[in-house]
Amino acid sequence: MQLRTRLAPAALSVCLALGVAAPAGAQDIVVVNVADLELDGSEWPADLGRGLGWFRPGEFELRLALDGAPEAYLVTALDDQGWIGYEGLVAELRRGAIVADLGPGAILEGSTELRGTLTLPAPERGDAPLRLRFRAPRGALSRGALSRGALSRGALSRGALESSGPLDLAYGRARHYAQLLGRDLPGSAWFRHLRGRSLAQLEAASDASEGSGVDAPHSSLELRFGSIHGRDGELGPWRDRWRTDDAATFSLVSGGRALAENMQLDRMLPLTVPAEDTVELDSIEGVTVAAFDWGPLVEGLDPVRDALAAHIPADQYALYSPSLDAFSRLLDELEADGAPVVAALETRARDARTRQMYERQLCAPLGLVARTLGALVVRSVAVTGGDPYLRTGTDLALLFETPGPGVLAEWLHGQQRAAAEAHALARTVETTVGPWSVRGVVTPDRSISSWVASGADFVVVSNSIRQLEVLAQVEAGNLPAAAESQEYRFFRSRYPLGTEDETAFVIVPDAAIRTWCSPLWRIATARRTRALAYLEDIAVAWRFAPVLERLGLPPVPRDDASRAIDGLGELALTVDGPVSEHYGSIAFLTPIAELALTHVSKREAELYDTWRDGFERNWSNFFDPIGASVRQTESSLAVDLSVIPLILGSDYRDMIQVVGAQSLEGRDGDPHEGAVVHFTSALDPEGEEIQEAGRDLSGFVDGFGPNALSWLGDWWSIHADDSELLDELLEAEDLNDAWDTLEADLDLLPVVFEVGVAKPLALAGFLTAIRAMAESSAPGLVDWHTDQTADGRAFVRVASTALSDDELALYYSTTPRSLIVSFNREALVAALDRWNPPADENGERPARPDETAPTPWLGESVAFEFEPRALLYLGLMDGDDPRELPLEASFANLPALDEWHRLFPGRDPVEVHEELFGERLVCPSGGTYVWDAEAGRMASSVYGHPGAPQHPAGAQVLPPALRDLARIRLGLTFETAVDGLRARGELLRR
Secondary structure, eight states, rough: OEEESSEEEEEHHHHHHOOOOOOOOOOEEEEGGGGEEEEOOOOOOOOOOSOOEEEOOOOOOOEEEEEOSSEEEESSSSOOOOSHHHHHHHHHHHTOEEEEEETTHHHSSSSSEEEEEEOOOOSSSOOEEEEEEEEEGGGOOEEEOOGGOOSOOOOOOOHHHHHHHHHHHHHHHHHHHHHHHHHTTTTHHHHHHHHHHHHHHHHHHHHHHHHHOOOOHHHHHHHHHOOOBBBBBTSSOHHHHTTTTOGGGOOOOOOOOHHHHHOOTOOOOOOOOOOSSEEGGGSSSOOOEEEOOOOOTTOOOOOOOOOOGGGGHHHHHHHSSSSSSHHHHHHHHHHSSSSHHHHHHHHEEEEEOOHHHHHHHTTTHHHHHHHHTTTTTTEEEEEEEOSSSSSTOOOOOEEEESHHHHHHHHHHHHHHHHHHOOOOEEEEEEETTTEEEEEEEEEESSEEEEEEOOOOSEEESSOOOHHHHHHHHHTTTSSOOOSSSSSHHHHHHHOOTOTTTEEEEEEEOOHHHHHHHHHHHHHHHHHHHHEEEEEEEHHHHHHHHHHHHHTOOOOOOTTTHHSSTOOOOOOETTTEEEETTTEEESBBOOOOGGGGOEEEEHHHHHHHHHHHHHHHOOOOOOOOOOOEEEEEEEEEEEEEEEEESSSTTOTTTHHHHHHTTOOOOOTTOOTTTTTEEEEEEEEOOOOOOHHHHHHHHTTTSTTTSSTTTTTTTEEEEEEOOOOOOHHHHHHHHSHHHHHHHHHTGGSSSSSEEEEEEHHHHHHHHHHHHHHHHHHHHHHTTTOOOOOOEETTEEEEEEEETTTTEEEEEEEEEEETTTEESSSOOOHHHHHHHSSSSSOTTTTTOOOOOOTSSSSSEEESEEEEEEOOTTHHHHHHHOOOOOHHHHHHHHHEEEHHHHHHHHHTTTTTTTHHHHHHHHHHEETTTTEEEEEEETTEEEEETTTTTTEEEEETTTTOOOOOOGGTTTEEEEEEEEETTTEEEEEEEEEOOO
C-alpha cells in the first residue's frame, strides 16, 4: 500500500477551520490517590443501609472534573467488575487514582493544591447523582507516578518512576476511551483511535524494556490496575483495532424478524488477518439450498406488470412506485418518521441522512424533480441495486418511466453540471455502456457519482457503471427481466398493480438473497468492514493531527495497514478525507459488486464454509423470496409483507406450534374499541404443546380426566382497556413509586384475559375441580362468591376470607364461547356486555355481535394492536422506567459533544460532529445541546446531563416517530400450505 497526499494545503485549511487548539507544549503530569482527596463540605457515602442499588459497568457514570487541567482521567478497577453493590462501588472508587496533565510548570509555578469535582451515581435509582467537591493538597501529589509505597510491585528503579508520567497519562487515557468504546456511543472512531494511540505508547515502552535489557520507564498505574490489552475485542491491542468490531455496527437491515432471518444479513463472517496462502474464490462452494418450485402457485396467473420491471434484472431486489409523487411521499414519510416502528426500538439519537447522501451523490434531488417536471414527464419510479448496504455503500439505480426521456435526461445532465462546478475534484465523463450513451460526473471519494442513460421509454441514473452494465444486459436480452420471473408473477398477483393507495411494491427474489449469501459477498463484506475501520482511523489521525501532536502521541504506524487490509491499494488523502484505490472512502465504500476478488485466504474460505453450513441447517427444503406492498394515505401507513418459506430455525417456530392450522374468525379475541393494548392468537387445542400441558395438569388434580384442558377452544387473548391508573403509573416520581401504585391498586387495572371454549360442560368440570382442590388443600381460606350484574348475568368473585370486600379479588365468568378472567370487576362486566349486550332503558336487548362477520384483525394467526403509550406501560411491566429511555438516548450523545467542545473551542459541537462523521446528534424530545458552564460539560436543554438529570413535565416520553400516531395494528398469518408467513402492519395517525 502506498500513501500519498492530494491537496495538502486544502487539508491543512480544513483542520484550521475546525478550530483545533494549538499544541500546548510540555506536560506536567501528576498522579493522586482518590483515598488521599479531602472533601469540601461533604463525606463519602457509607453505611446508608437502605435501597442500595446494584450496578454494572456502563449503567452508571463516574465523572471527574479537575479545575484548570487540560486533561485528567479517573482510573479504577470498576470496568473489570460485574454487578456491584453501591457500597462496593464507592469502596472501589476510593481505591482508584487520578492522573492529570496540568500544563507546563503547573506544579512548580501554580497553587499548592488541586481542586475538582467527582460525580457519583445516587445510592437509590431516581435520586440526583452525588457531586463531591474535593481538593488534593500538594503533599498528596506524585509527580508522574505514585509513590513507591503505593505500588504493588517494587521492581522499578527510581529513575523509571520519575519518568513514567507520560505513560501514566497514556494508561489513564487508554482506559478511559476503552470504557467509552464499550458503550457504543457516537464518536467511536475517535475513541478507538485515541485508545489505540495511547496503547501504542505503552506497547512501545514495553517493547523497549524487553529489548534493551535496562530498566526502561513503565506506567505505575498499569502495574497497579493491570494491562488493558486483550479484553473483549474492543480493549485489544491498537494494531488489531480494525480486525475486530461489533457486528451490530455494520448491521444495515432493520425490520421484521422474518425479513432478517431470510436474508441472514446480520450473520457476519468473523474478521480475519490477511494471509499469503490463498484459494480461488470460484472454488468455494456457495449455498446449495434448492429454489422453491413456484410452478403450481403461478399457474394461470398473469398480473398487470410494472412497466419498469421489464428493465430490471430478475436477480436484484426492486422497489416499484406508481408515481413520482407516491415515491416522494414514501421517502418523506420514512425521513420524517424514521420508519416509525423501527425508530421506536432505536436506542441511538442520531440522524444518518442516508436519503440526502444518495440524492446528492446521484445529482437527483427528488423533491426538485417532482416540483420541476412532475407527472407529465415522470410516470412511475423504480429503485434497484446489488445489495441493501445503503449506509456504507451500494450500487444503486433509480429508473424513471417517462414519455419524454430526452427532457428528463437533459434536466439530470444540468444537475450533474451544477454539481461538477461546485466541487473542485469532480470530473465529467462520457462513455458508452451497451446500447446507451452515458454521461457521468464523479469525485475521488464518490460523494458525487452520477451516471445517466436513456432508453426508449425510461431514464436511469446510477452511482455505478457496473450497475448500468447489468441493466444493459437486460436490455440486450442476455439477462432475464424481473417482469418474467415466477416470483414476480406470484407477488404481483397477491399485491395487484393499481390497488388503491399503493405507494410501493417491493420484491427481494431468491437469486438476490442467494447472491448476498455467496462467498464473494460474505468475504467482501468482512473485508470492507476492515477497510472502513482503517479509513476511519486514518481520517481521525488526519483531522485531529494538531490535537494528537499536543497530546504527545506517537505517529501512526502506516506499515501495519498493508498487512491488515487485503487489496487496499493506493491511499490518497483528499480534502474530503482518505480514499482507498479499491475500497473507496468513508462517505461511500466501493460497492461489493465492483470489488474484483479472485482469490481469498484459506482462513476466509474455512470461515465461509462454517457460515454456509450453519446457514443451510436453518433451512428445511427451499430457499425463497420476499414480497411486500406499502399503502399510504393521509391518515395511515400500511405494510403487507410475505416471506415464503420461513427458515427452519425461525424464531416463529414456537408460536407456530401453538397456533397450528387454526385461524382467528369472526369475534374471536373479543375485538372492541377502547383497548389501549390488545393481543390475541389462534390456538390449536389438539397441538402437542397444549395436549402435553393438559396431561401434566391432570396429574396434579383429581377429577380432571386424562386432559384437563379438553374444553379449550381455538383462540385466546389479553387486553387492557383505558384507565386513569395507567396514566398515574407514568406520573409517579420513579419506577418504584409506579410499582407501589400498581401493587396497591391492581384491582383498578382493567386487564382482561379471555380464552375460547369449545366444550362448555368440560369447562364446568374443570372449574369445579379447581374449586374443590382449593377448598380441600386450604379449607376456609378462599371464598367463592357468585355475584351478578344489574341485568342478572352471573360471575364469580374469588378472594381470601381474611381480606375485606374492597381488597384484591379475582373475577371470572363464562359465556358459551369463552372464559373471561380479570382482577377488575368493571372490566369483566364490560367484556360480558360485549358478548351479550344488556337491555337498554326501554328493556330492549340489542342484537348480539355477528359471529360470521369477517375478522377485523390484520392477522389470521396472531394479532397485536396498541396505542403508542402502551409501549410505556409494557416497559413498566418489564421493570424499566420508560421515561428514562429518551433521557438515556440523549445522554449517550454527550461524551462525544464534550470532546468536541474541549478540542474545538468556539465551535458548535453538534456541527463539528456532523462535519466529522456525517451524522447529526439530536435530542429525542426536540431539545438542543448547550454548554453548562457550572457543570463544565455539555447538556440537553430538556434532560440536563447525568450529573443533574431533569424530568420536565413537558418532555416527550414517546419517540418522535410515535407521537403523532393514534394506534398501531399488527398481524401475522402462518401460511401452512407453503410454510410461509404473511405479516401486516398499519400505523393510524391522529
